[in-house]
Amino acid sequence: MTSESSLHQRRRALTESELAGIPWLPRLTAEERAYAVAELQITEALPGDLVCRIGRPVTYWFGVVDGLLKMSGENADGQSVTFTGLPPGGWFGEGTVLKRESYRYNVQTLRKSLVAGLPVDSFHRLLDQSIGFNRFVMNQLNERLGQFIAAREIDRLNSPDLRVARSLAALFNPVLYPGVGEMLRITQQELAYLVGLSRQRVNEALATLEELNLIKVEYGGLRVLDLNGLRMLRTI
Numbered sequence: 001m002t003s004e005s006s007l008h009q010r011r012r013a014l015t016e017s018e019l020a021g022i023p024w025l026p027r028l029t030a031e032e033r034a035y036a037v038a039e040l041q042i043t044e045a046l047p048g049d050l051v052c053r054i055g056r057p058v059t060y061w062f063g064v065v066d067g068l069l070k071m072s073g074e075n076a077d078g079q080s081v082t083f084t085g086l087p088p089g090g091w092f093g094e095g096t097v098l099k100r101e102s103y104r105y106n107v108q109t110l111r112k113s114l115v116a117g118l119p120v121d122s123f124h125r126l127l128d129q130s131i132g133f134n135r136f137v138m139n140q141l142n143e144r145l146g147q148f149i150a151a152r153e154i155d156r157l158n159s160p161d162l163r164v165a166r167s168l169a170a171l172f173n174p175v176l177y178p179g180v181g182e183m184l185r186i187t188q189q190e191l192a193y194l195v196g197l198s199r200q201r202v203n204e205a206l207a208t209l210e211e212l213n214l215i216k217v218e219y220g221g222l223r224v225l226d227l228n229g230l231r232m233l234r235t236i
Contacts (some may be wrong), residue, residue: 007049007115011041014065014116018042021065022116023089023178027132039122045069045109052093052107058100060117063091064179067113068190073105084147085110085171085194087186089179094137095144097123110190143175160197162233164205167195168215168222169230185221 014037019025022040025033042065045051051062051069069086083105086092096103097120109115118126126133147170171194172180188206192199206222209215214230216223224230 007043007045007051011043011117014040014042018065018114018116021089021179022063024091024133024136027136028126028130029132032126032130032133036118036122036126040116040118042114042116045113045115047109047111049109050106051109051115052103052105054104054106055102057102058093058096058120060119061091061097061123062093062107063116063118064088065114065116067115068110068186069107069113069115070110070194071105071107082194082196085167085186085190087171087177087180087184090177091140092144094123094140098127098137110193139175143173147173147176160195160201161205161208163195163197164191164202165209165214165230165233167191168209168224169227172224172227172230183218183221183223 014022019037019040025036028036041060045067054073064086066088069090071083071086071092072080073083075081086107092107093103100120127137168184168191171177171184171186172182174180188202189199191206192202195202197205206215206217209230210217212229212233214224214226214233216225
């Protein structure tokens with residue numbers, strides 16, 4: 001049994017507390033919200049589950065209610081390339097859903113996560129009828145473009161410390177990931193998977209960034225002290 005079919009079998013309706021974490025629901029009218037709530041599904045994804053797989057047809061517009069996911073692809077040599085991490089509050093894949101095409105990337109869970117999904121047809125119905133939903137999706141696409149341009153810059157950085165700083169700044173993006181706030185629950189090993197460095201090297205980079213008063217390493221995660229500082233850091 002594939003992880004996609006297992007995820008589909010475990011789907012259920014969202015609880016009120018889970019619905020409260022959906023950032024685009026408040027943008028809808030009462031009628032639109034009632035429709036969206038009836039269409040939304042949520043499932044528990046286990047570590048290593050593939051929520052999206054390269055070549056599979058799109059079925060849902062997905063969002064992370066809790067947990068941590070990784071979006072990745074393959075380069076010309078067939079090697080895996082991480083595009084971004086997906087923390088709580090993040091909705092992703094709107095470009096694929098808009099075009100109703102097959103996935104060009106994999107999305108895999110790094111830990112047990114709760115992943116919500118809005119069916120493709122429901123997404124297009126809201127897009128056709130809701131101004132608030134349109135604005136949210138438009139903002140998502142605009143912010144996502146900036147994120148991937150920044151990701152290309154990160155790939156060219158020779159400094160591991162700067163790679164970690166930029167990657168953290170991306171994970172704390174308040175538009176794409178409003179569920180994160182100032183504290184991100186992440187292990188150093190998970191961050192190493194996302195950045196493409198060893199756990200030891202990530203640990204050294206975090207210590208450097210903490211000395212610069214940009215972040216604070218806390219039990220179970222990281223707290224950002226200066227988001228703009230992480231984004232603008234040029235040399236260490």
